[in-house]
Amino acid sequence: MANAVVFMNPVPSKAPQIxxxxxxxxxxxxxxxxxVISSSLDDTDDAKIINVKYKKQNNKIIRLINFFWFQLKVxxxxxxxxxxxxxxxxxxxxxxxxxxxxxxxxRVKTYFFLYGMTSLENASKKAQTTKKSQxxxxxxxxxxxxxxxxxxxxxxxxxxxxxKIIHLFVDDLGVLHNRENKVGMLCRLASGKCVLESIEGFAxxxxxxxxxxxxxxxxxxxxxxxxxxxxxLSAESYIxxxxxxxxxxxxxxxxxxxxxxxxxxxxxxxxxxxxxxxMGIPVLASPVGGIxxxxxxxxxxxxxxxxxxxSIAQALSEVMSSDTLQKVSQKAKATIDERFxxxxxxxxxxxxxxx
Numbered sequence: 585m586a587n588a589v590v591f592m593n594p595v596p597s598k599a600p601q602i603x604x605x606x607x608x609x610x611x612x613x614x615x616x617x618x619x620v621i622s623s624s625l626d627d628t629d630d631a632k633i634i635n636v637k638y639k640k641q642n643n644k645i646i647r648l649i650n651f652f653w654f655q656l657k658v659x660x661x662x663x664x665x666x667x668x669x670x671x672x673x674x675x676x677x678x679x680x681x682x683x684x685x686x687x688x689x690x691r692v693k694t695y696f697f698l699y700g701m702t703s704l705e706n707a708s709k710k711a712q713t714t715k716k717s718q719x720x721x722x723x724x725x726x727x728x729x730x731x732x733x734x735x736x737x738x739x740x741x742x743x744x745x746x747x748k749i750i751h752l753f754v755d756d757l758g759v760l761h762n763r764e765n766k767v768g769m770l771c772r773l774a775s776g777k778c779v780l781e782s783i784e785g786f787a788x789x790x791x792x793x794x795x796x797x798x799x800x801x802x803x804x805x806x807x808x809x810x811x812x813x814x815x816x817l818s819a820e821s822y823i824x825x826x827x828x829x830x831x832x833x834x835x836x837x838x839x840x841x842x843x844x845x846x847x848x849x850x851x852x853x854x855x856x857x858x859x860x861x862x863m864g865i866p867v868l869a870s871p872v873g874g875i876x877x878x879x880x881x882x883x884x885x886x887x888x889x890x891x892x893x894x895s896i897a898q899a900l901s902e903v904m905s906s907d908t909l910q911k912v913s914q915k916a917k918a919t920i921d922e923r924f925x926x927x928x929x930x931x932x933x934x935x936x937x938x939x
Contacts, residue, residue: 588615588671591680594623594638655682662686696725699852731853732874753929754862768841770856773804778847778891785896803828847891861916884915
């Protein structure tokens with residue numbers, strides 16, 4: 585078997601590492617050895633980790649110098665790691681420019697992953713720059729990879745022979761039954777995740793459903809603003825901001841949720857949605873990206889057509905007033921069992937790669 589090298593941006597938090605390590609479990613049986621060139625990754629049995637030191641700085645000039653120094657170091661790491669006949673995967677790799685150059689020099693097959701567009705969440709210069717770098721490297725790669733077809737079409741691209749549909753998996757978390765009148769959210773606290781609209785919408789929903797509470801898990805630039813809004817709405821008794829939680833802590837509170845609320849401007853194939861469905865927790869989500877390919881309204885989940893506060897309040901009221909929750913819960917769990925186990929993800933990868 586050939587070897588594979590995965591290139592990944594410097595890791596700012598544990599969340600990208602979790603998805604990367606799942607990707608490694610999917611691909612590792614197909615290769616003699618998998619190496620990962622990144623920064624600040626933990627060790628794993630599924631790959632050889634090659635960390636290149638990278639320190640982010642607030643000073644713009646120093647940050648730019650560090651970025652180019654990182655590119656130079658990665659260039660030589662890649663040069664001595666990847667060999668002709670290997671496979672190169674760019675997983676959250678929109679900053680790995682020098683790695684792509686090495687791959688082209690070595691004439692190895694390159695696979696670049698595209699995800700949801702952060703440029704749809706906000707119009708910041710950083711988001712626009714990320715979009716441009718993603719599109720540039722995707723065009724340079726031999727193949728474009730997406731976790732679901734709609735992720736590609738959301739970007740205005742067509743499904744061609746150059747596209748590979750490669751998705752991850754969800755661990756078997758079991759079917760949970762101790763549901764309470766709780767709605768959960770798992771997301772970055774950012775404008776593109778409509779968290780402020782969700783807080784205000786839930787407050788309106790709560791007027792007619794006073795027994796329900798909202799539990800928001802995640803952190804981000806809007807945390808303080810979310811906290812302020814909860815206080816202004818006098819909603820501290822029924823809306824809780826948990827902040828960022830490790831998986832073990834998260835799974836202590838998730839089993840009691842009756843529904844996952846997931847409004848969003850853009851998305852790939854969100855792990856939080858898949859994990860909720862695997863636990864039999866139905867999801868009320870915006871029909872964007874990979875969500876559109878997995879959730880069928882009132883069958884295995886619920887579709888949130890608009891993400892303003894009034895629409896969120898109305899959708900919550902309709903779902904909680906219906907008698908479909910048990911049926912939808914069972915179908916959500918079945919969807920994961922049929923399509924998103926580790927075995928199914930590995931089989932799909934082999935098929936897409938032609939192994």
